[in-house]
Amino acid sequence: MALSEQEQVKAHTNGRVQPHANGRIPLPTDNFVSTDRGAPFQVYGRYRRILLFFGGIILQIILWDLLLARLPGIDDWVRDRRPQRMRRSARRFRALALEMGGVMIKLGQFLSSRVDVLPVEVTEELRGLQDEVPAEPTARMMAVLYAELPDADRRFARIEEMPLAAASLGQAHRAWLHDPVDPVPVVIKIQRPDIEEIVRTDLGALKVVARWVMRYKPIRRRANVPALLDEFARTLWEELDYVLEADNVERFAELYADSDRVYIPAVYRQHSTRRVIVLENVEGIKITDVAGMEAVGVNPKEVAETLLDTYFHQIFQEGFFHADPHPGNLFVRPRTDLPWAVSANGDAPPQLARPFWLTFVDFGMVGRVPDLMGENLRQVLISVLQKDGRALTQAYARLGFFLPGADLDRIAEAQTAVLERIWGRSLLELTRPDPKEIQEIGEEFRDLLFEFPIQIPQDFIYLGRAIGMVSGLVSQLDEEINPWHYFEKYGEALIREQQTGQWTWETAWGLIRPYLSTPGRVQRLLTMAEQGQIRVQSDREMLKRYDKIEKRLGQLGWSIIGAASILSATLLWLNRKNDRQD
Numbered sequence: 001m002a003l004s005e006q007e008q009v010k011a012h013t014n015g016r017v018q019p020h021a022n023g024r025i026p027l028p029t030d031n032f033v034s035t036d037r038g039a040p041f042q043v044y045g046r047y048r049r050i051l052l053f054f055g056g057i058i059l060q061i062i063l064w065d066l067l068l069a070r071l072p073g074i075d076d077w078v079r080d081r082r083p084q085r086m087r088r089s090a091r092r093f094r095a096l097a098l099e100m101g102g103v104m105i106k107l108g109q110f111l112s113s114r115v116d117v118l119p120v121e122v123t124e125e126l127r128g129l130q131d132e133v134p135a136e137p138t139a140r141m142m143a144v145l146y147a148e149l150p151d152a153d154r155r156f157a158r159i160e161e162m163p164l165a166a167a168s169l170g171q172a173h174r175a176w177l178h179d180p181v182d183p184v185p186v187v188i189k190i191q192r193p194d195i196e197e198i199v200r201t202d203l204g205a206l207k208v209v210a211r212w213v214m215r216y217k218p219i220r221r222r223a224n225v226p227a228l229l230d231e232f233a234r235t236l237w238e239e240l241d242y243v244l245e246a247d248n249v250e251r252f253a254e255l256y257a258d259s260d261r262v263y264i265p266a267v268y269r270q271h272s273t274r275r276v277i278v279l280e281n282v283e284g285i286k287i288t289d290v291a292g293m294e295a296v297g298v299n300p301k302e303v304a305e306t307l308l309d310t311y312f313h314q315i316f317q318e319g320f321f322h323a324d325p326h327p328g329n330l331f332v333r334p335r336t337d338l339p340w341a342v343s344a345n346g347d348a349p350p351q352l353a354r355p356f357w358l359t360f361v362d363f364g365m366v367g368r369v370p371d372l373m374g375e376n377l378r379q380v381l382i383s384v385l386q387k388d389g390r391a392l393t394q395a396y397a398r399l400g401f402f403l404p405g406a407d408l409d410r411i412a413e414a415q416t417a418v419l420e421r422i423w424g425r426s427l428l429e430l431t432r433p434d435p436k437e438i439q440e441i442g443e444e445f446r447d448l449l450f451e452f453p454i455q456i457p458q459d460f461i462y463l464g465r466a467i468g469m470v471s472g473l474v475s476q477l478d479e480e481i482n483p484w485h486y487f488e489k490y491g492e493a494l495i496r497e498q499q500t501g502q503w504t505w506e507t508a509w510g511l512i513r514p515y516l517s518t519p520g521r522v523q524r525l526l527t528m529a530e531q532g533q534i535r536v537q538s539d540r541e542m543l544k545r546y547d548k549i550e551k552r553l554g555q556l557g558w559s560i561i562g563a564a565s566i567l568s569a570t571l572l573w574l575n576r577k578n579d580r581q582d
Helices: 043-070 075-080 082-100 103-112 120-130 138-148 195-213 217-222 225-239 242-255 290-295 300-318 371-386 389-399 408-422 427-431 435-445 458-477 484-499 505-530 540-564 568-581
Strands: 156-159 170-177 184-191 276-280 320-322 330-334 356-360 366-368
Touching: 043 075, 043 082, 043 195, 075 082, 082 103, 082 120, 103 120, 103 195, 103 225, 138 170, 138 184, 138 276, 195 225, 225 458, 242 276, 242 320, 290 300, 300 320, 300 356, 300 371, 300 458, 300 484, 320 458, 366 458, 371 389, 389 408
Parallel strands: none
Antiparallel strands: 156 170, 170 184, 184 276, 320 366, 330 356
């Protein structure tokens, strides 16, 4: 039976989608099978292959990097060939992921975006997994669709056989809903057959690998790999529930209902299930297609500003963010509902100023910022704005970035020095430091992750990934963008919020107390000096040790900035530069 206009599409908060009535035109189903169950699938083969692959990688690292690299005479030769070995390993993993699909592709996509912790040879080799996921045969995908929606022929006027996009867990096809006037363009996202069993098998194998990795002390001290894998697994299972994805779409639609720059597609819940979701078709110019934007009059620099502003808003104000901002999930659509000045002869205007929508798609992977974590992130933002290294270090410590026993006082001094040094630089300057600066400090960063008291908080694996991906996209659109503008914009707003209604006697006493105690401390210091009780230890070895610690903690300041903000690009580029020089 036909659906009413009210049933056709849930009231969309941004008011940009009009409801349509459904029709009854049947679809030809001769080539479609009725179920996706019973597809050929070798569970134990997958499990064994994953263990054998990662076991081989671990043995290779032990042999080359832990044993041969320490032998005199060949140590330099082994280190010089490390980038080639890593690239070969990444290439082998990419081939395995493309063959096996499922979690392996998802893991490769995740690793390809972690330029903050992985060498450039690995991330570059895995980057192709974002766009080259093999498509599932259409007949198998339609089997899933008809298993979920047996009356699909009454719902859709047409479904394209060629997939619009193939992802690790699902596949998207263009389609048109029945309508008395014009068919309504939509996108049907369908889960791959047997994907739940594949995910369960792959995650089981990766848990074994995680336990192997935890046997290596430098990793065990700085990251709880099983816990990180649990977070990865939790997000994967959420992605497989399209009901949750529909909830995410509607929440984002409410957030940007009044926005004149950000557009969220409508979700057609009455055509959606846990394994099928139908969304408004909002195809546009891919966010990395700078030439395409300029050809229609859209300024890529304005797109960069909108993207950065949107993520600052999602992370620091809403605590809810789109966690998969790769180029296939972000589009730019020139607006046709607003006037746009053109030249007299009809050509594009000399200045790029056309209004546009920044459009998000694929809402299966979202991030949530818990209250405690969000409060500390806001304190990070304020501390960077005020160039307060001590408050910044305290916020990072509460977020879990330091190992127990870290010298927070020294780290705070380093943070202050780093902030003074890099404040005001453009994104281009942050990602491409002066070669002289590289020469002065770059050598000190080589063993940063292994020798300093840094650990990876579990809650940051997707936030760090999203920040890194957004930073990369923004730099492609506008290398000269000033990220400090957004620190000031959102930091000042947060400061105003903190100041409003928070002045109490406790606050006043906290501000006055240090000054009341200062005269007494100064008097005691002067008395000790007069009595010759102040001594300066001049042990040469101890001074050298303190100097070394100070230098390394100075480097730590760079790494922490990189781990939790847009400034990560600085450290990443320095580490990549050092690897190349080695």
